[in-house]
Amino acid sequence: MKKNVCLITLLFFAFSLASCTSNDKQTKDGISGATISRYSELEINEYNGIKLDPSVGPRDNSIKGIQKVEISNYVLKVTGLVKNSVSLTYKDVLMLPAYEKLITLNCVEGWHATILWKGVLLSDIIGLAEADRNANTVIFHSIDSYTTALPLQVILDKKMILAYSSNKITLPPALGYPFIVVAEDRAGYKWARWVTEIELSKNANYKGYWEQRGYPN
Ligand SMILES: Nc1nc2c(c(=O)[nH]1)N[C@H]1C(S)=C(S)[C@@H](COP(=O)(O)O)O[C@H]1N2
Numbered sequence: 001m002k003k004n005v006c007l008i009t010l011l012f013f014a015f016s017l018a019s020c021t022s023n024d025k026q027t028k029d030g031i032s033g034a035t036i037s038r039y040s041e042l043e044i045n046e047y048n049g050i051k052l053d054p055s056v057g058p059r060d061n062s063i064k065g066i067q068k069v070e071i072s073n074y075v076l077k078v079t080g081l082v083k084n085s086v087s088l089t090y091k092d093v094l095m096l097p098a099y100e101k102l103i104t105l106n107c108v109e110g111w112h113a114t115i116l117w118k119g120v121l122l123s124d125i126i127g128l129a130e131a132d133r134n135a136n137t138v139i140f141h142s143i144d145s146y147t148t149a150l151p152l153q154v155i156l157d158k159k160m161i162l163a164y165s166s167n168k169i170t171l172p173p174a175l176g177y178p179f180i181v182v183a184e185d186r187a188g189y190k191w192a193r194w195v196t197e198i199e200l201s202k203n204a205n206y207k208g209y210w211e212q213r214g215y216p217n
């Protein structure tokens with residue numbers, strides 16, 4: 001009987017010690033307690049030895065706040081200068097070949113977030129609609145009526161991704177669920193979130209929400 005109590009006490013101490021050490025390790029990794037609490041339970045926080053930022057950042061600069069998209073009503077349209085206008089459900093998009101890439105989002109405000117993105121190639125989606133020869137610009141329309149544009153050639157050359165996952169979890173609403181344009185090497189305002197329409201255009205000077213307010217195209 002006495003032996004049993006001893007064993008239980010010992011086990012208890014062993015457990016508390018174990019949890020202590022793992023907490024210590026996280027702090028030593030250089031992320032503050034505040035940052036740790038922003039990681040969702042399921043997301044990864046390191047990839048090939050590189051520290052990742054949490055999928056949900058400390059601030060929200062969205063023009064109309066974080067949008068909640070009802071996925072059963074959701075369609076992604078490809079419109080404008082295309083041979084076939086296309087409407088895709090969330091599941092249709094997820095059936096296309098998947099690509100994963102570590103890319104940093106840089107906002108003009110000076111902060112950045114390095115995240116492991118997974119999604120489909122924008123060129124695969126545009127390919128379904130077949131862009132006309134004279135299309136040179138892609139305008140992204142979002143549910144909050146935000147817009148921004150990128151040259152078609154840049155999207156093709158950089159193999160830009162339309163992401164549905166960040167750090168191995170489903171893209172959170174704050175990051176644009178269901179889809180965000182991962183505009184690699186372009187400022188944060190080119191990363192359209194909550195995308196509903198991909199419009200092919202020949203207006204290379206199209207100005208989106210922030211571009212109309214003075215940010216470079
Ligand atoms: N639909 C939509 N997408 C958007 C925005 C927005 O307001 N609405 N803001 C842009 C900006 S300025 C940045 S830096 C990134 C990340 O925005 P966040 O700072 O609000 O996280 O999303 C971009 N995409």
Ligand SMILES: [Mo]
Binds near residue numbers: 107108189
């Ligand atoms: Mo931004």
